[in-house]
Amino acid sequence: MSGVVPPAHCFTDAAAAQMERLVADFGRMYRERNDALQEVARAHHEALLRLARAAEFRDDDTGVHIVRMGWLAWALARELGMPESQALLLREAAPMHDVGKIGMPDAVLKKPGKLTPDERQVMNEHPRIGAEILGRSRIPLFQLAAEVALAHHERWDGSGYPSGLAGEAIPLSGRIVAVVDFFDALTMDRCYRKAFPDDVALEMLRAERGHAFDPRVVDAFLAAAPALLALRDRITRERPDLASLVASGP
Numbered sequence: 001m002s003g004v005v006p007p008a009h010c011f012t013d014a015a016a017a018q019m020e021r022l023v024a025d026f027g028r029m030y031r032e033r034n035d036a037l038q039e040v041a042r043a044h045h046e047a048l049l050r051l052a053r054a055a056e057f058r059d060d061d062t063g064v065h066i067v068r069m070g071w072l073a074w075a076l077a078r079e080l081g082m083p084e085s086q087a088l089l090l091r092e093a094a095p096m097h098d099v100g101k102i103g104m105p106d107a108v109l110k111k112p113g114k115l116t117p118d119e120r121q122v123m124n125e126h127p128r129i130g131a132e133i134l135g136r137s138r139i140p141l142f143q144l145a146a147e148v149a150l151a152h153h154e155r156w157d158g159s160g161y162p163s164g165l166a167g168e169a170i171p172l173s174g175r176i177v178a179v180v181d182f183f184d185a186l187t188m189d190r191c192y193r194k195a196f197p198d199d200v201a202l203e204m205l206r207a208e209r210g211h212a213f214d215p216r217v218v219d220a221f222l223a224a225a226p227a228l229l230a231l232r233d234r235i236t237r238e239r240p241d242l243a244s245l246v247a248s249g250p
């Protein structure tokens with residue numbers, strides 16, 4: 001029997017080779033798993049952005065407003081010194097600010113004239129509805145998107161809705177998105193009016209400094225206006241897909 005047992009060094013060599021193969025296999029599986037997880041995260045984020053588009057299509061046929069919102073919020077956040085990782089998250093979250101409009105009746109959402117007090121009350125529910133849609137998740141992006149949805153109509157002076165928060169009690173993400181949304185909405189054609197020229201819209205933004213909006217955020221927007229407007233024009237011209245907002249993983 002002893003003649004068929006290989007010498008001890010053969011065991012060692014075979015074991016070492018097998019161990020090497022195992023390590024290589026584990027390495028490959030680990031990379032594949034990470035790639036798959038990143039792919040799932042991307043799909044997740046894209047699905048959420050498509051939900052944002054569904055809400056936006058009811059208000060803006062082109063849907064390009066929400067793409068601009070993402071890019072401009074990211075650029076403004078960077079101007080304010082927000083770390084890139086957070087700014088990237090905001091780039092994905094900002095387009096979802098009006099997801100709650102899914103719950104708005106057309107008669108209110110598309111009304112050309114001024115809303116009655118009752119209609120206004122219905123309309124003012126869209127931040128809460130949006131936060132409700134987005135907020136029941138532990139995923140940081142969804143939490144940020146819910147924060148933005150809830151806060152984007154709060155005003156620096158405390159007269160906004162739905163909670164009447166003032167100053168820095170309003171999350172910075174909401175203060176940034178509020179400014180970008182105000183400016184972008186003014187400079188696009190709406191069913192009830194034509195777009196305001198950029199210089200008029202910038203003046204209207206300046207007039208709300210310290211009233212509707214955080215003075216620091218307005219100052220950063222005005223200081224970076226040429227670059228922000230160039231970015232906006234590029235997005236309007238090139239119409240990048242929503243997927244362009246999704247940061248590719250680390």
Ligand SMILES: [Fe+2]
Pocket residue numbers: 097098126152153
């Ligand atoms: Fe809104």
Ligand SMILES: [Fe+2]
Pocket residue numbers: 065097098181185
């Ligand atoms: Fe908007």
